[in-house]
Amino acid sequence: xxxxxxxxxxxxxxxxxxxxxxxxxxxxxxxxxxxxxxxxxxxxxxxxxxxxxxxxxxxxxxxxxxxxxxxxxxxxxxxxxxxxxxxxxxxxxxxxxxxxxxxxxxxxxxxxxxxxxxxxxxxxxxxxxxxxxxxxxxxxxxxxxxxxxxxxxxxxxxxxxxxxxxxxxxxxxxxxxxxxxxxxxxxxxxxxxxxxxxxxxxxxxxxxxxxxxxxxxxxxxxxxxxxxxxxxxxxxxxxxxxxxxxxxxxxxxxx
Amino acid sequence: xxxxxxxxxxxxxxxxxxxxxxxxxxxxxxxxxxxxxxxxxxxxxxxxxxxxxxxxxxxxxxxxxxxxxxxxxxxxxxxxxxxxxxxxxxxxxxxxxxxxxxxxxxxxxxxxxxxxxxxxxxxxxxxxxxxxxxxxxxxxxxxxxxxxxxxxxxxxxxxxxxxxxxxxxxxxxxxxxxxxxxxxxxxxxxxxxxxxxxxxxxxxxxxxxxxxxxxxxxxxxxxxxxxxxxxxxxxxxxxxxxxxxxxxxxxxxxxxxxxxxxxxxxxxxxxxxxxxxxxxxxxxxxxxxxxxxxxxxxxxxxxxxxxxxxxxxx
Numbered sequence: 257x258x259x260x261x262x263x264x265x266x267x268x269x270x271x272x273x274x275x276x277x278x279x280x281x282x283x284x285x286x287x288x289x290x291x292x293x294x295x296x297x298x299x300x301x302x303x304x305x306x307x308x309x310x311x312x313x314x315x316x317x318x319x320x321x322x323x324x325x326x327x328x329x330x331x332x333x334x335x336x337x338x339x340x341x342x343x344x345x346x347x348x349x350x351x352x353x354x355x356x357x358x359x360x361x362x363x364x365x366x367x368x369x370x371x372x373x374x375x376x377x378x379x380x381x382x383x384x385x386x387x388x389x390x391x392x393x394x395x396x397x398x399x400x401x402x403x404x405x406x407x408x409x410x411x412x413x414x415x416x417x418x419x420x421x422x423x424x425x426x427x428x429x430x431x432x433x434x435x436x437x438x439x440x441x442x443x444x445x446x447x448x449x450x451x452x453x454x455x456x457x458x459x460x461x462x463x464x465x466x467x468x469x470x471x472x473x474x475x476x477x478x479x480x481x482x483x484x485x486x487x488x489x490x491x492x493x494x495x496x497x498x499x500x501x502x503x504x505x506x507x508x509x510x511x
Numbered sequence: 512x513x514x515x516x517x518x519x520x521x522x523x524x525x526x527x528x529x530x531x532x533x534x535x536x537x538x539x540x541x542x543x544x545x546x547x548x549x550x551x552x553x554x555x556x557x558x559x560x561x562x563x564x565x566x567x568x569x570x571x572x573x574x575x576x577x578x579x580x581x582x583x584x585x586x587x588x589x590x591x592x593x594x595x596x597x598x599x600x601x602x603x604x605x606x607x608x609x610x611x612x613x614x615x616x617x618x619x620x621x622x623x624x625x626x627x628x629x630x631x632x633x634x635x636x637x638x639x640x641x642x643x644x645x646x647x648x649x650x651x652x653x654x655x656x657x658x659x660x661x662x663x664x665x666x667x668x669x670x671x672x673x674x675x676x677x678x679x680x681x682x683x684x685x686x687x688x689x690x691x692x693x694x695x696x697x698x699x700x701x702x703x704x705x706x707x708x709x710x711x712x713x714x715x716x717x718x719x720x721x722x723x724x725x726x727x728x729x730x731x732x733x734x735x736x737x738x739x740x741x742x743x744x745x746x747x748x749x750x751x752x753x754x755x756x757x758x759x760x761x762x763x764x765x766x767x768x769x770x771x772x773x774x775x776x777x778x779x780x781x782x783x784x785x786x787x788x789x790x791x792x793x794x795x796x797x798x799x800x801x802x803x804x805x806x807x808x809x810x811x812x813x814x815x816x817x818x819x820x821x822x823x824x825x
């Protein structure tokens with residue numbers, strides 16, 4: 257455990273030294289805000305109308321109208337951005353021949369994988385934290401429920417954990433960072449859209465496909481429901497993919 | 512300290528190391544010598560538990576590289592061919608990170624960093640970014656990284672490669688210094704380096720050991736003749752013939768106008784006779800010296816002899 261944190265700490269440090277992190281974070285915050293503003297404007301316009309027709313009993317929910325869509329949007333933006341953050345994890349070590357430092361140290365390979373994963377997760381969590389200023393606007397303008405906001409953020413973080421795991425896995429496959437990013441993006445996108453196929457498939461297959469889709473497990477979180485089955489899905493997804501990463505790295509030593 | 516038995520490593524159909532067996536005792540400084548691609552790095556990677564062997568066993572401090580690799584990693588310091596340095600890190604932060612990786616207790620890390628900075632002469636650059644350092648300093652950081660946990664065994668893969676002559680001398684001195692307290696296995700394809708630093712040499716070619724001995728032993732076993740070099744001021748006809756006329760001379764080669772190489776039987780000492788003859792004939796002695804077989808000669812002889820034998824067999 258100590259080694260995991262030690263590796264994660266260095267790894268996060270190297271993110272903060274690299275320009276990639278700052279460029280990516282700036283772009284992320286810009287696009288995220290750009291998508292948040294229209295949602296907020298729409299909500300305030302609708303609220304104005306609602307006050308005019310108060311007698312009709314329309315009540316608008318800021319959670320549903322602003323927070324939920326902006327969390328979903330954030331997921332989409334991060335889908336594009338995470339491969340750029342994760343692509344270096346193993347590919348760069350191999351390319352710069354620094355991996356032998358970790359491999360010749362008394363640290364288990366699975367701890368190295370876990371350390372790399374945690375570092376990326378920490379960085380993404382930090383980015384999400386930076387972007388969460390948007391919630392303050394909603395708090396200022398309306399009375400959203402705090403519970404669903406927190407659970408929504410938890411859900412997004414868990415889903416990002418899955419993307420990161422896929423990215424770290426992709427990075428273990430190749431020495432080339434661009435290829436790693438491409439594989440990581442394709443895998444993440446595939447796990448995202450698998451739910452779309454569910455809609456057109458037979459009911460039986462559809463349920464299964466829907467269960468595998470990363471997005472379908474996010475919805476309950478944004479509505480304020482923390483279902484253990486969703487948490488278990490995300491966690492087991494992460495562990496499974498990281499285990500695969502470990503196996504890939506281990507088997508590459510034999511070739 | 513290090514025991515290797517019948518070690519074989521295949522990369523697909525190609526075998527990098529074939530049936531290698533050797534031993535290194537505590538406190539020895541051993542040179543691992545071979546041309547590029549001879550299997551030096553592969554062997555070192557197996558000893559440091561980075562690669563598993565295809566066949567055979569390797570033990571370090573009594574621990575098996577395959578079964579007890581964590582124990583070995585604690586007692587070994589490794590400098591790979593390309594020093595494993597995170598280019599974007601500051602020197603002392605990087606060393607502190609390597610210390611933590613090697614389980615140096617938190618409280619002792621800064622002392623360990625100070626120690627290796629001092630040992631490797633890195634004090635002046637401790638706050639600089641590794642990527643901006645010269646190759647020589649980077650190599651030293653690599654060496655510092657390998658020594659940070661004060662390992663019993665140091666494995667250094669071509670530690671002086673890519674350095675300028677002054678840096679090479681400094682690194683060699685440092686290794687000699689370290690050899691007093693550590694067991695060192697050092698690879699190189701630069702022969703004089705090994706003659707200077709090591710007590711014992713393992714020569715490897717195409718994945719197989721071709722010789723393993725002390726330097727004197729190698730010299731003695733390889734020497735089938737003794738050679739003298741004579742340089743004269745007054746080139747005259749017939750010098751070669753007259754030298755050949757001396758007793759126990761096998762052959763005399765003329766190299767250029769006034770340089771002669773006299774090959775004699777191994778136990779003959781011809782300096783006096785050659786000198787007397789040169790004085791009598793007034794050739795004017797410029798230089799008269801014994802030619803020792805350099806490691807280069809030994810190396811070439813061993814690796815080419817090996818080939819000839821194989822070609823004959825084929």
